[in-house]
Amino acid sequence: MDTYQKIMVALDLSSESEAVLQKAHLIAGLNADIHLVYVQEPMDNIYVGIVPQSAAFSGLGDLEARLAEEIKQKLSALGEKFSVSLENLHILHGSPATEIHRFAKQHQLQLIVIGSHGRKGLQLLLGSTANAVLHGSGCDVLSVRVGATS
Amino acid sequence: MDTYQKIMVALDLSSESEAVLQKAHLIAGLNADIHLVYVQEPMDNIYVGIVPQSAAFSGLGDLEARLAEEIKQKLSALGEKFSVSLENLHILHGSPATEIHRFAKQHQLQLIVIGSHGRKGLQLLLGSTANAVLHGSGCDVLSVRVGATS
Numbered sequence: 001m002d003t004y005q006k007i008m009v010a011l012d013l014s015s016e017s018e019a020v021l022q023k024a025h026l027i028a029g030l031n032a033d034i035h036l037v038y039v040q041e042p043m044d045n046i047y048v049g050i051v052p053q054s055a056a057f058s059g060l061g062d063l064e065a066r067l068a069e070e071i072k073q074k075l076s077a078l079g080e081k082f083s084v085s086l087e088n089l090h091i092l093h094g095s096p097a098t099e100i101h102r103f104a105k106q107h108q109l110q111l112i113v114i115g116s117h118g119r120k121g122l123q124l125l126l127g128s129t130a131n132a133v134l135h136g137s138g139c140d141v142l143s144v145r146v147g148a149t150s
Numbered sequence: 151m152d153t154y155q156k157i158m159v160a161l162d163l164s165s166e167s168e169a170v171l172q173k174a175h176l177i178a179g180l181n182a183d184i185h186l187v188y189v190q191e192p193m194d195n196i197y198v199g200i201v202p203q204s205a206a207f208s209g210l211g212d213l214e215a216r217l218a219e220e221i222k223q224k225l226s227a228l229g230e231k232f233s234v235s236l237e238n239l240h241i242l243h244g245s246p247a248t249e250i251h252r253f254a255k256q257h258q259l260q261l262i263v264i265g266s267h268g269r270k271g272l273q274l275l276l277g278s279t280a281n282a283v284l285h286g287s288g289c290d291v292l293s294v295r296v297g298a299t300s
Contacts (some may be wrong), residue, residue, distance in 0.1 A: 002176070003176045003177060005176075023290065026153040026154075027153060027154070027177040028153070036291070055173075107265075116176045116225075116284065116287075116291070130284065131281070131284060131285070134266065134280065134281060134284060134293055135281070137266075137295060138295065139295055140173065140292065140293060140294050140295050141266070141292070141293045142290065142293075143284055143287075143288050143290060143291045143292075143293070145287060145288065145289055145290050145291075
């Protein structure tokens with residue numbers, strides 16, 4: 001039995017992503033296949049529930065395109081720093097937990113590494129991706145504690 | 151930056167505990183300090199909510215003592231198999247997530263390893279220790295997927 005060879009690191013591309021990636025590297029097998037994944041949630045998913053569809057959203061497509069470009073650059077920079085090949089960098093679209101599960105299953109991954117703020121109470125109810133990823137995951141999940149310690 | 155050196159493996163002493171312990175061993179540093187922890191929930195915590203205190207509970211103390219002995223034996227057997235020293239075997243009493251968090255903080259652990267059934271939906275609402283441990287944990291958590299894959 002060898003250590004993890006097929007790993008996904010689910011990143012939010014915040015300043016904490018590097019720390020999460022470092023942990024993944026520490027526990028990965030020598031020639032492990034590491035995939036970096038960012039899930040871009042469609043903006044209308046996020047905002048339309050709050051503000052009704054209106055003229056204010058006419059520029060949303062442009063904004064989304066600029067955001068996509070920024071995400072691509074950040075992901076590439078991380079990939080370069082940690083020697084992850086270009087074909088192992090992935091930008092997915094949809095609901096984070098769903099896309100992460102789908103990707104893990106599709107690529108038969110053994111481990112998902114994700115940053116967690118260790119939320120509890122109300123903060124947790126408001127949503128934690130680490131938590132949602134743990135639910136119903138078909139493989140192991142390493143939740144890396146990021147942010148201030150409680 | 152080295153891999154995890156101070157690790158707790160939270161066990162339920164089911165047949166799946168060995169698989170969880172194996173994963174912990176795989177990612178542990180060479181001379182890592184590994185603690186095996188079992189949290190025994192007081193029986194009156196579990197049952198008194200369901201059946202009111204009655205004469206039927208008079209034998210509960212005995213049953214609890216026998217259970218404690220069985221737990222001790224199972225934990226010792228696992229410790230021996232994985233070369234964990236006696237002083238690193240711990241039986242705690244109380245609510246699992248609370249005790250696990252307290253122990254991790256007290257021993258300044260870097261990683262909690264715990265088995266997870268990857269529950270979702272109603273099963274999850276009915277309680278998952280892995281999930282409860284992730285919430286509010288001050289350190290990293292590796293949830294090892296056990297049981298049938300979904």
